[in-house]
Each structure stands twice: as structure tokens, then as C-alpha cells.
Amino acid sequence: MTTLIRKIEARDEARWRELWDGYCRFYEHEPAPAVASHTWARLMDAAAPVHGIVAERAGAGVIGIANYLIHENTATLTPVCYLQDLFVDPQLRAEGVGRQLIDWLLAEVKARGWSRLYWNTRENNYRARGLYDQYTPHSGFLRYVIDNTAR
Amino acid sequence: MTTLIRKIEARDEARWRELWDGYCRFYEHEPAPAVASHTWARLMDAAAPVHGIVAERAGAGVIGIANYLIHENTATLTPVCYLQDLFVDPQLRAEGVGRQLIDWLLAEVKARGWSRLYWNTRENNYRARGLYDQYTPHSGFLRYVIDNTAR
Amino acid sequence: MTTLIRKIEARDEARWRELWDGYCRFYEHEPAPAVASHTWARLMDAAAPVHGIVAERAGAGVIGIANYLIHENTATLTPVCYLQDLFVDPQLRAEGVGRQLIDWLLAEVKARGWSRLYWNTRENNYRARGLYDQYTPHSGFLRYVIDNTAR
Amino acid sequence: MTTLIRKIEARDEARWRELWDGYCRFYEHEPAPAVASHTWARLMDAAAPVHGIVAERAGAGVIGIANYLIHENTATLTPVCYLQDLFVDPQLRAEGVGRQLIDWLLAEVKARGWSRLYWNTRENNYRARGLYDQYTPHSGFLRYVIDNTAR
Numbered sequence: 001m002t003t004l005i006r007k008i009e010a011r012d013e014a015r016w017r018e019l020w021d022g023y024c025r026f027y028e029h030e031p032a033p034a035v036a037s038h039t040w041a042r043l044m045d046a047a048a049p050v051h052g053i054v055a056e057r058a059g060a061g062v063i064g065i066a067n068y069l070i071h072e073n074t075a076t077l078t079p080v081c082y083l084q085d086l087f088v089d090p091q092l093r094a095e096g097v098g099r100q101l102i103d104w105l106l107a108e109v110k111a112r113g114w115s116r117l118y119w120n121t122r123e124n125n126y127r128a129r130g131l132y133d134q135y136t137p138h139s140g141f142l143r144y145v146i147d148n149t150a151r
Numbered sequence: 152m153t154t155l156i157r158k159i160e161a162r163d164e165a166r167w168r169e170l171w172d173g174y175c176r177f178y179e180h181e182p183a184p185a186v187a188s189h190t191w192a193r194l195m196d197a198a199a200p201v202h203g204i205v206a207e208r209a210g211a212g213v214i215g216i217a218n219y220l221i222h223e224n225t226a227t228l229t230p231v232c233y234l235q236d237l238f239v240d241p242q243l244r245a246e247g248v249g250r251q252l253i254d255w256l257l258a259e260v261k262a263r264g265w266s267r268l269y270w271n272t273r274e275n276n277y278r279a280r281g282l283y284d285q286y287t288p289h290s291g292f293l294r295y296v297i298d299n300t301a302r
Numbered sequence: 303m304t305t306l307i308r309k310i311e312a313r314d315e316a317r318w319r320e321l322w323d324g325y326c327r328f329y330e331h332e333p334a335p336a337v338a339s340h341t342w343a344r345l346m347d348a349a350a351p352v353h354g355i356v357a358e359r360a361g362a363g364v365i366g367i368a369n370y371l372i373h374e375n376t377a378t379l380t381p382v383c384y385l386q387d388l389f390v391d392p393q394l395r396a397e398g399v400g401r402q403l404i405d406w407l408l409a410e411v412k413a414r415g416w417s418r419l420y421w422n423t424r425e426n427n428y429r430a431r432g433l434y435d436q437y438t439p440h441s442g443f444l445r446y447v448i449d450n451t452a453r
Numbered sequence: 454m455t456t457l458i459r460k461i462e463a464r465d466e467a468r469w470r471e472l473w474d475g476y477c478r479f480y481e482h483e484p485a486p487a488v489a490s491h492t493w494a495r496l497m498d499a500a501a502p503v504h505g506i507v508a509e510r511a512g513a514g515v516i517g518i519a520n521y522l523i524h525e526n527t528a529t530l531t532p533v534c535y536l537q538d539l540f541v542d543p544q545l546r547a548e549g550v551g552r553q554l555i556d557w558l559l560a561e562v563k564a565r566g567w568s569r570l571y572w573n574t575r576e577n578n579y580r581a582r583g584l585y586d587q588y589t590p591h592s593g594f595l596r597y598v599i600d601n602t603a604r
Contacts, residue, residue: 039225050223071222072201074190074235076300084225106297115300120292124586126579129293133577138293141271144283145290146257149227149266275435277428284426341527352525373524374503376492376537378602386527408599417602422594434597441598443573444582444591448559451529451568 001057003097005104008043008052008065015062016040016052023065023087027122043067053104055088055097064088066101076115081105083119086128098131106135152208154248156255159194159203159216166213167191167203174216174238178273194218204255206239206248215239217252227266232256234270237279249282257286303359305399307406310345310354310367317364318342318354325367325389329424345369355406357390357399366390368403378417383407385421388430400433408437454510456550458557461496461505461518468515469493469505476518476540480575496520506557508541508550517541519554529568534558536572539581551584559588 008016017036024031042050049071055064067085083105088097109117120143121128132138159167168187175182193201200222206215218236234256239248260268271294272279283289310318319338326333344352351373357366369387385407390399411419422445423430434440461469470489477484495503502524508517520538536558541550562570573596574581585591 035226035228038228042223042225048223050225067225069223069225071233072193072199072220074193074201074218074220075186077186077189082222109297109299113299116296116298118294118296120294123291123293124582126583129577130579132295136295136297139296140274141294141296142274142280142289143269143271143292143294144287145267145269145292146260146287147267148260148264275431277432280426281428337528337530340530344525344527350525352527369527371525371527373535374495374501374522376495376503376520376522377488379488379491384524411599411601415601418598418600420596420598422596425593425595431595438597438599440595442576443596443598444576445571445573445594445596446585446589447569447571447592447594448562448589449569450562450566 001095003055003057003063003095003100005053005055005100008054010044012054012062013040016043016054016065019062019065019087019089020085022090023085026087026090039067053101055101057092060092063092064097064101066105068105070114073115078113078115080116080118081109081112081114083117086119093127098128099134102131102135152246154206154208154214154246154251156204156206156251159205161195163205163213164191167194167205167216170213170216170238170240171236173241174236177238177241190218204252206252208243211243214243215248215252217256219256221265224266229264229266231267231269232260232263232265234268237270244278249279250285253282253286303397305357305359305365305397305402307355307357307402310356312346314356314364315342318345318356318367321364321367321389321391322387324392325387328389341369355403357403359394362394365394366399366403368407370407372416375417380415380417382418382420383411383414383416385419388421395429400430401436404433404437454548456508456510456516456548456553458506458508458553461507463497465507465515466493469496469507469518472515472518472540472542473538475543476538479540492520506554508554510545513545516545517550517554519558521558523567526568531566531568533569533571534562534565534567536570539572546580551581552587555584555588 020036021031039050042048043052050067050069052065052067054062057063065087066083068081068083070079070081073080086098086101106117121132171187172182190201193199194203201218201220203216203218205213208214216238217234219232219234221230221232224231237249237252257268272283322338323333341352344350345354352369352371354367354369356364359365367389368385370383370385372381372383375382388400388403408419423434473489474484492503495501496505503520503522505518505520507515510516518540519536521534521536523532523534526533539551539554559570574585
């Protein structure tokens, strides 16, 4: 049951959309088709700072996805990497796929010389935090967000 | 004692560096001159997505600064705005200057059509949170950061 | 403006009730007269493990109160002290009265050989936490409460 | 695999001590024999407000323990119940034994007319919080503890 991590490709679109929808529902908001299409287009645009990787298992196909983006930062000399989305097929949890995706990205961060890898998670996302705490204690920072798209 | 918010300009460099150093020390890390110079250069580069504003008071000059950056996001159709640094001269706290800086930026976010304004703050930064909570409850998200510059 | 801490006495009842009501409203629940009367009776009962102290200022009278109770604990050889209520006249905040009450109680805990002094505070009670953090970091423990009196 | 909850009895001592030691180690402090003996004595003292229950499974014996105590409270007309210790044999987790212990105690709280059932848990005790959150959201209160036994 070897699982490989690789960069996302055009042929992954249908499965990426399935997992993306599952991810949105996990965070309890309905997936917006316009956002999925926009983000997919950014992932496919080689010039955009939005990137994706997938976890692929022999026989099962793509079972996990991660989307990340690179942006500047006032505290560092090089950009930082934001792992914005991480999602593994719920049927295949607890098999280390999430860890493989993070490990791949952490190696990429080092290879590229980006100054930080960061992500956010809901305080009560206990399953995920059990994994994240193995990388680092949470930073002790809270996020405040004002949504300018709400109506 | 009118205080005005305006975009940062080249003539603000010396004062910006003073306040930046104070800000770094508030967060208990020594200011790194190379980072200050790099960030100042990005603020001054009209093509960079790193921006700054200052609070200026008649007679007192610049008494507060805010640095923010614009980056893409996989959850929205337009970029988001990250208010990364907000600092007011400690002698002039509790006079509403921080609020003025945030209010200016919130208006900018709306005018530009950015999808979100967000910032992070240390869980025990009580003084700041007393202000932030007046805008929105914190998001319930924690930030995990792996530093790739540490040695 | 000397402020003294002393044990509560029967003559403090009217002022204690005023401050108690203010304390209840601070925590956003209407003061229940039956509870106030019950707790007052326990404070006055020399055999009860419920105790009170007051902060008294020359000219101003009682300006702060603290109620505490002693109970057993499975982790220690002697009982522990729970500082359940601490309230200072809002007009006289930031003058160190809360600290004086805690300091008095901490000395009492040591003199009596109680194993711990503890208290709880709302996560966003920033003013209080600014004081508490000077005694000790919070324990990292959250409290879960199931109320059996709600209807 | 029926598991029954019952009050602790003298014959449970050896097994209670084993589970107690495991519980102490889970919270990363070495079990203190003097405390274990003291707490056991209090559990066995019918006059003490310290009580224990056990989860017993046919064939496996006692697989879980809970210690609780009753104490006064300034906010309620009747005492409250503090579930101080809850521990299930790590080999038998995720089978609902913790829930059974809490459910038994919640029924006892109602039957006795105690005003509250409460407990504390470490913020990052994710496994436990996954269960606790099914009873109630955490209270939003943090605990501050000053240890008077530390040397």
C-alpha cells in the first residue's frame, strides 16, 4: 500500500474537486463552485503562487490533497509558505497520509529556501492537532478574520 | 490632537525604523537590521504587495505604523489582506490610534475588493485583544509555524 | 490612601451585597437573591469552609471583596483553597487592590499549609489575566461544567 | 463485553493503585505513594466527601476508575461535584468506558441534587476533549494554580 506524493496535474481535476468538496463540508461551509473553479485555475497556472500536491495510492488513486501558497512576509528575507488546505479521504485516515503530505512540503520549503511553513487549524480539530503537535507546539497566536465577502 | 492616517513615504524611514525596533522588542525578539532594510525596501517598492501606513499627529509626528500585505487565497475569488504589523508608540497608547489604523485599512480592504482582512495576535496580548474583540471574535483558529530560518 | 485587607464581618453585609451584585453583573448573570443570602450565611458560619475577606480604604470603606473555600483534593495531602470570587469596585480599579487581596490569601494558604491556591477566569477577561499572569502562567487546563440547576 | 459501573470497594485497592499510577504518569508526574495512600484512605472513609467509582468488565475485572469530590460553592444553593480523576486502561480505550463513568456520575449528580458536575482537562488532551465536547462546550474558563507543595 505505497502512497506517493506528487505535484498536482490537469488529469487530477475530477478527484481534486471531490476531495475539495469534502474538505469544505468538513469545515461546515457549502463548497462554492465559483471558488473551486477559480482555485483550480490558479493551481494549474504555472505563474501563480498557488500550488497543489496529491497523495496517490496504487489501486486507489488520489486519496489526499494539499494546497499551498507562497507570499511575502515582513519578518523574513524570503517568502513564506502557507499550507492552506490539507485533506485526506476520511475512509483512509490514520494511515499517515496527512503526515506524508506535510513532510513533502516541509522538504520543499527547505529546498526552496522559504522562511517558514505555516498553517492554521480550528482549536477543536483534535484529530489534526494530534498530528500537528508532533511537528511543533502551536505558536500561541490566534487569528482574527474580518470577512469582506459576507453579505 | 488630531491624528491622521496616511500611506507611508520615503521621508518616514528613520521614524519607521524606530517604531519597528520597538515592535520587535515588544514581541521579544531582537530586531534584525537586514530584515528591517529588506522590509523597508519592499514597502518603498510600488510593485511589491507589501504596504505601509502611518499615524501622524500634529506636533508629534509619526506615532504609529502598520504594515500589511496582499496575497492570494484558495477560499476566495480575490486576494486577502494580512495586517502583519501594528505598533503605536507605547507612550501614546489607549488614545485610539491602533483603532484608527485598523479602520483605515478596513476601508481600504472594502474599496479594493479584497476578500478578507486578517491578523494574528499572541493569545496573551490582552491589551491588543481588548481592541480586536471589538471588531470580531477571534476565529477559533490557531497558527502552527515551522521556522526554516532558525539555526 | 492606605487599603487594608481583613476578614469579613457581620457589619459588612450591606456593602458585600452591593459588590456581590456588581460581580454577578460583570459575569453577565443576574444576581439571585437566594444565592446571595445563602452564601452570606455560609460566610458568617464559623464552621463552614466558605470564607471572605474585604479590602477597606480609609474614608471609602469596603472597596473590594474575595470569597474563597477550602476543599479536599485527590492529588494532595492537605486541602486546597479555591478563590472563587474576587471583585473590586470598578471605580477603583488599577490601584492594586485585587493584588492585595490575592497576596493576603496567598499568605493565608502558606500559613495554613493548604496545598494549592487556585482560581478560574474567563479566557477573555484580559484585565484580570494581566494581573494573574504576574503570579503564574495559567495551568493549560480548561474547565468543563454541566449545570444541574438550569431548567 | 458488558461493562458495569459501581462504587469502589475495599477489594479494589490493588487494581485502583495500578490505574492511579497509570493516570499520574499520563499527566507526566511520578505517582507519589503517600498521596495514593492518603487518597485511598479518603475514598474508603464513608464520612469523607471523596468518592470513587469503577468500571468492571466480565472477565477483565476493573478497567477504569473515577474519583470525585463534593464541595461547597458560592454561586449555588447546593454543593457541586468535581470529577477530579478519570482513567481507563489505555488498552481498552475508545470503547465507551469513559462515557459510561461520566454518565453514571451525571445521574448521581441529578439524583443527589448537586448543582454542578465539573472537571478540568489539559487543553491539548485531544482524545478526552473529543468525548467531553459531546457533553458540553468547555466553559471558556482557564484555571490558574499556585502550588504550595512545590519546593
